[in-house]
Structure formats: C-alpha cells, structure tokens
Amino acid sequence: MKTDELIALMSTDVAPVSAGAVGRRMASASLAAAGLALMVLMVWLGLRHDLMGAMHTGPFWMKAGYTIGLTVGGLMLVERLARPGTAPGSGLWVLAAAFMGVTTLGAINLALSAPRQWAAAWLGDSWTVCPFRILIISAPAFAAIIWGLKRFAPTRLALTGAAAGLLAGGIGATIYGLHCNESTAAFVATWYTLGIAACAGIGALLGPRLLRW
Amino acid sequence: MLRGLAGDGAAHGEMLSSMSRYLRGYFSRRLGAGAADLEDLVQDTLLAIHLKREAYDPAQPFTPWAYAVARYKLIDHFRRTGARPTSPLEDAGELFAVETAEEGAVRRDLSKLLGTLPERQRQVMIDVKLTGHTVEEAAQRSGMSISAVKVSIHRGLKALAKRVSDEDR
Numbered sequence: 001m002k003t004d005e006l007i008a009l010m011s012t013d014v015a016p017v018s019a020g021a022v023g024r025r026m027a028s029a030s031l032a033a034a035g036l037a038l039m040v041l042m043v044w045l046g047l048r049h050d051l052m053g054a055m056h057t058g059p060f061w062m063k064a065g066y067t068i069g070l071t072v073g074g075l076m077l078v079e080r081l082a083r084p085g086t087a088p089g090s091g092l093w094v095l096a097a098a099f100m101g102v103t104t105l106g107a108i109n110l111a112l113s114a115p116r117q118w119a120a121a122w123l124g125d126s127w128t129v130c131p132f133r134i135l136i137i138s139a140p141a142f143a144a145i146i147w148g149l150k151r152f153a154p155t156r157l158a159l160t161g162a163a164a165g166l167l168a169g170g171i172g173a174t175i176y177g178l179h180c181n182e183s184t185a186a187f188v189a190t191w192y193t194l195g196i197a198a199c200a201g202i203g204a205l206l207g208p209r210l211l212r213w
Numbered sequence: 214m215l216r217g218l219a220g221d222g223a224a225h226g227e228m229l230s231s232m233s234r235y236l237r238g239y240f241s242r243r244l245g246a247g248a249a250d251l252e253d254l255v256q257d258t259l260l261a262i263h264l265k266r267e268a269y270d271p272a273q274p275f276t277p278w279a280y281a282v283a284r285y286k287l288i289d290h291f292r293r294t295g296a297r298p299t300s301p302l303e304d305a306g307e308l309f310a311v312e313t314a315e316e317g318a319v320r321r322d323l324s325k326l327l328g329t330l331p332e333r334q335r336q337v338m339i340d341v342k343l344t345g346h347t348v349e350e351a352a353q354r355s356g357m358s359i360s361a362v363k364v365s366i367h368r369g370l371k372a373l374a375k376r377v378s379d380e381d382r
Binding site: 003004008010011014017019022083084151152 | 217218219220221222223225226229230233252255256259260261263265266267268269270271272273277278280281282284285289338341348363366367370378
C-alpha cells in the first residue's frame with residue numbers, strides 16, 4: 001500500500017477528539033482501580049470494625065491524606081507521561097510534598113514521645129504484613145491503570161510504568177487504610193511508603209513490556 | 214492538526230501528507246537514504262500519529278510531539294532489527310546498489326495484511342483505498358450505513374497496526 005493511499009484512508013475516518021481525553025480516561029481508570037482494590041479488600045480483609053468512629057479521628061485522615069496525595073501526584077505524572085515527548089512535570093512536587101509532610105509529622109510525633117515507645121510507634125502491630133498487603137491490593141488497580149494507558153502513547157516506558165505503579169499503589173494504600181488500624185505517622189511514612197514504592201518498582205520493570213505500542 | 218482533531222478529514226489528510234515528507238527526511242537521515250525500511254517506518258509513524266492523536270495536548274506545539282512519536286518508532290525499529298544495520302566490507306557493493314526506494318516500494322506487503330482482515334472491513338478499505346470511492350459510495354456498494362463504513366475503516370486500521378507490530382516482534 002502506498003503511503004498516499006494510507007493517508008487517504010486515515011483521513012476518511014476522523015472522529016473528533018477533545019483536549020482533555022487523557023486526563024478524563026486516566027481519572028476513570030483510577031476510579032475503576034479503586035473499585036477493584038476495594039473489592040479485593042472486602043473479600044480478603046474486610047473493613048476495620050471501628051471505621052465509623054475512626055473517621056472522626058486525626059490519624060485516619062493523616063493516612064488518607066498521605067495516600068490520596070500520592071495518588072493525585074501519580075495521576076498528574078501519568079497524565080503527562082501518557083503523551084510522547086513530555087516531561088514528568090509538577091506531579092513530582094506533589095509527591096515530594098506528601099512525603100515530606102508525613103515524615104515531618106512522624107518525626108515530630110517521635111520527638112514528643114518517650115524513646116521506649118519509639119519501637120511500638122514505628123512498627124505498630126502490622127509492619128510485617130502492611131507492605132505486602134498494599135502490594136496485593138494494588139495489583140488489580142495496576143491492571144486498570146495500564147488498561148487506561150494502553151490507549152495513549154508513552155515514550156518513556158519504564159518511567160511511565162513506575163508512575164502507573166505509584167498511582168496504583170497510592171490507590172491501593174488508600175483503600176487499605178479502610179482496614180488498617182495503625183495510627184502513627186512514623187508507621188505510615190515507613191511501611192505504607194515501602195509498599196507503594198514496591199508497586200512503583202514493579203511498575204518500572206513491567207512498563208517496557210506492557211506499554212509498548 | 215487542530216482542525217484534524219476537531220474532525221476535519223481534509224485538514225487531517227493535509228497534515229498527514231506534509232508530515233510524511235518531513236518523516237521521510239527524518240528517517241532517511243538516520244537510516245541512510247533508500248533504506249528498505251524507510252517507507253515502513255513512515256507509514257508506522259503516520260498510523261501512530263493518527264491512532265494516538267488523543268495523546269496530543271493542543272496547548273503544546275505539534276511538531277515536537279510528532280517527532281517524539283517518530284523517535285519512539287525509530288528506537289523501536291533499532292531494537293527489533295538489532296541496533297544499526299552493518300554489513301561486511303566485501304558486500305559493500307550491495308550498499309551502493311540499493312534498490313531505488315521509489316515511494317511505496319514497501320518491503321512489507323500491506324495488501325497481504327489486508328487479506329487477513331474480516332471480509333466487511335477489507336471490502337470497504339479496498340473500495341475507499343484502491344478504487345478511490347468516497348465513503349458514501351462504499352456505503353452504497355456494501356449496503357452498510359455511512360457511519361458503519363467509517364467504523365469499519367477505523368477498526369480495520371487498528372487491526373492493521375496491531376498485525377504490523379505483531380509481525381515485527
């Protein structure tokens with residue numbers, strides 16, 4: 001087929017596309033991801049028993065604020081990286097701000113408590129399982145994000161995969177926050193971050209394989 | 214590009230055909246003029262610009278975006294073919310006797326690829342492509358509605374792009 005014919009063929013079929021297509025699709029992929037993660041959580045671990053009460057406390061929103069912050073930052077990154085030749089942009093600052101916020105809070109809390117309570121505050125009851133649970137809950141979320149991304153054209157596949165993993169990890173961790181009853185910022189800054197970082201790392205490894213076009 | 218995004222087919226075609234000239238220059242500088250894969254790459258890239266046009270942000274300049282697509286396709290091509298092609302000195306004569314890559318002398322036979330499409334898709338694509346019918350005429354000939362023809366062509370193009378990339382893997 002000659003190139004001119006290909007061009008003629010392509011210009012017979014020009015559905016209009018709107019400017020915000022990437023953002024809208026990635027936002028709906030994120031919602032789908034959250035839905036999938038919630039399903040896994042409900043079937044596997046269930047909600048924490050005192051969820052209604054916990055929603056009136058600071059630590060619950062500290063956790064949610066951190067993971068939602070990472071989710072927003074990840075979504076901003078993915079929205080940029082889905083386009084050819086685009087730099088990651090300001091999503092990085094949102095991620096950095098969320099991380100700085102929770103580590104500062106954790107450090108202040110530790111500084112104000114007695115040294116013999118530090119281990120308990122840092123390790124909580126679930127530090128051995130928390131990162132793995134986040135990883136598993138985020139796996140279906142990751143699939144949904146990749147599904148959303150397939151329609152677009154990332155050119156830096158490992159970086160985009162990492163951003164997709166981070167977004168999925170942020171969503172998974174937010175959902176896991178509905179089960180987890182840890183309440184210290186030091187715990188969240190360490191073990192939540194570890195789980196989400198593992199998601200991003202796996203995303204970076206899988207990106208070049210899954211996102212080719 | 215902007216008018217193409219709004220659904221103006223003629224403007225879209227103009228954009229694609231002027232891009233095809235730039236792309237031919239871009240790839241021939243990097244692969245050597247007359248490289249056998251030149252036209253394949255141009256077509257791959259045009260197809261990607263067309264199918265991935267949602268990933269263009271109208272607030273950004275268009276040319277860097279299009280060249281980023283071309284660069285991605287070029288890197289992908291090098292990865293598949295094992296970096297840059299080299300040939301031993303004894304065979305250097307062949308390098309100079311390259312077939313004159315007349316435009317459209319494509320290694321990959323896209324008509325053969327077309328044959329792998331479902332009947333309805335293939336027929337409308339051939340009508341519109343080979344015999345130069347308008348979409349309306351193709352619709353009449355196949356008994357489909359105009360929008361069904363457009364949808365067939367769109368799906369056909371997508372399927373072709375997928376086949377091409379599967380074949381290269």
